[in-house]
Amino acid sequence: MKPTDIAAPDYFHKVVDCQWACPAHTPVPEYIRLIAQGRYSDAYMINWKSNVFPGILGRTCDRPCEPACRRGRVEENPVAICRLKRVAADFKDDIRQRLPKPVPTNGKRVALVGGGPASLTVARDLAPLGYHCTVFDADPEAGGMMRTQIPKFRLPNSVIDEETGYILALGVDFKGGHRIDSMRSLLAEKYDAIFVGSGAPRGRELDIPGRKEAASNIHIGIEWLASVSFGHVDKIGKRVIVLGGGNTAMDCCRTARRLGGEDVKVIVRSGFEEMKASPWEKEDAIHEDIPILNFLVPVAFVHENGKLTGVTFQKVKAEYDAKGRRNLVPSGEPDQTFACDDVLVAVGQENAFPWIEQDCGIEFDKWHMPKVDPKTFASTNPKVFFGGDAAFGPKNIIWAVAHGHDAALSIHKMLSGEDIGERPLPEVQISSQKMGIHEWSYDNDISIDKRFKVPHRDKVVALKDIRAEVELGYDVKLALGEAHRCLNCDVQTVFSTSLCIECDACADICPMDCITFTGNGEESDLRQRLKAPSLHPDQDLYVSSDLKTGRVMVKDEDVCLHCGLCAERCPTGAWDMQKYFIEMTHAGSTCPTKSRSAA
């Protein structure tokens, strides 16, 4: 293999698995260290800069970082990254002084359609640069689906108010209760740029017999959640069936439990494992005495005298074809009917753009989705950008934030007369963490604690009050314990070939057998010759140039604990622990075009 180019910013970025997996690339280990030091406000600001909604995401994020967390490859459970983010939000001081101040306008006007996370991120990035941002939303308050679809027992209004408030205070003009129903007229208002962050607002229908006849007791999940959120709906029947296996279904069933549902069931077509809902959301639902029934496909709503009485399901089983694709086929068992008073349909969300006229220069594909450049988020109309669920269909908040940053960067570049296709590299700061002969500026003593559970409100109390937040969040002590589980993957093991005397000290001390000195070869061959088996080929090998004996140093990054013992036991300083602070370049930052080489 060729020697690893550690000057390429992506190489060490990939080693920080959590940050690499995060769509917004939040510098996770950095803020976790700050939490361990009790510097909650500093931890919050790192998050705020990167993911805009630390308090909201710390409660609701889909956590792509956690399955990626290296700790999950070392022991059973990853670090509770998401809930530590909430700790930063919960324990911070008043940070308003640290936020950007409103600035005089630069004369450029940007319209943002929809007041959810994507639009608000664009506004957050552009307003401090002097752009006059106007956010339009049909609802009276900002937040979009974060406010309307996520139940208050998971995300209290106070958190949404606070974090949307920080953005609106930057001088953003929020037009609540103002639905945009014509792109043509919006274009006619001569904004310099338009960002569409209107989400995926339509709940998918379930068109099976009985749907029309029993309509008064069949509700579309996201619409029903929004009605609950606004207080229009405050009760439901005693027996409720929720159809669908995603996170919306989990929100629906738990909400139903709080509005009078005593016998609430989730019934899903697929098996339990394949359900789209996050494992922790399924756990929370089950904890609230909600059974999840699998491999049942709804075939008809049963009704008597125009009133819903139940739902009939066909039993199916999973079969796999030659290509390993799963098909659900009838199991041959008789259909089963479950009695109920109400049904909540949460079988997916769809985009809908009836308000974008055909002559707006915005092309759509055959799935009726706008054609959007996945890098710049520009549509075929160069002035119109899309982001969040509106761009590529339903995802989650953190993706909307990432899209927002990228779209804001495009808008800023376009309005500065630059090429929007040229994207800046991330900013990277590198610094050795060596403090003394065996002292490092980070805590390298690896904690063997198991993942700490987040305290929950007592179930009886929680089920009585739809606004009572179920998760209470870590206290300071639990947060400290959980923070110590972080392996500091951003403190990189950096190897200098010229200093190595091949004494084997690093290979001998490494607790995870990551380091091998051997003859060079092709990657597939090298992976066979490592000291410990290579379990994850997607994890890079760090290969040195030729050493004095003609061998190379090969480090499998996979399960490195970043404990620094290789560097402590190295007599010549060939290994050093260097912190790579990698931050995405947002609109208005100085844009480095070349990466710095490693120190």
Place this chain on the structure above:
Amino acid sequence: MTYIAKPKFHHPGLKKNELGYTHRDYEGKISTLCAGCGHDSITASIIEACYELSIEPHRVAKISGIGCSSKTPDYFLGNSHGFNSVHGRMPSVLTGANLANRDLIYLGVSGDGDSASIGFGQFAHSIRRGVNMTYIVENNGVYGLTKGQFSATADRGSKSKKGVTNTDNAIDLVAIALQLGATFVARSFSGDKAQLVPLIAAAIRHKGASFIDVISPCIAFNNHAGSTKSFDYVREHNDAVNRLDVLVSRDPIAVDYAPGTVQVVEQHDGSKVALRKIDADYDPHDRLGAQTFLARHAAKGQIVTGLLYVDPDAEDLHEHLNTVETPLNTLEADTLCPGSAVLDKINASLR
């Protein structure tokens, strides 16, 4: 020294030996030696060899004297018996322990000061008596703990870190061990685990006095130009006569080496050693030949490594003395001390 304990986590894919242990289970405390010390690599090699042989740690007694090398038993086999004895007295303590309980595996760990200076006599007598043990000398040619004076194994003409030339002749412990009748003699290098680990494993399997001289560079005081025990010097002058693989199973060996290049040596317990010859003329069963070969190469400044001599049919001290097979600690009191009538009988037979 490192302040933190070595993390308990280990690679999830680590293989387990027949006992269900990973090599991490054979570790001891974290080393307090200087960073990069060759001794730590020898420690790692002992760990690896014991792991590969699926040795039960509680069946091992590790005994050492004084010095950097003699600290190392603290760093491996944390669940074995250990005795950190007096300077140069490891061989006596080991001999005594062995006489009392022949069932344990005896690992004597010593250094060039401990074995070639203060304990030279002890070293000699334990070898000549044929104590069943693995005697490892971690040989760096300097007194590291007292800041790098030449030891008795430092080569004449080699230079100290400050540039002083050694004017004394060196003791070659391998040559002495051969002369004194050791039945397994090897030399290796801490920087070559591929050679060292199987040597240690074969030595543990050998019944009789096994001696391994391991050149182990002292990073702090003896790894400079002019030293003959530095990484660079040893790598340049290493003349390996053979490589070996230890085969624990008693099954016939499927040899996949070119004919004539491999010699299979069966040990008394049925385990086998496959020697891959590098020097075609070298015969590891020829004690005299080995001595001459060694002397000839030493004169050229070359360091001969590998399995230099082995007598697979060796006897040990217990056979010479016709001692009881049962460890003394499991003998009943009346067997251990049969009473004055028996003593009288013995005395009478000697009159």
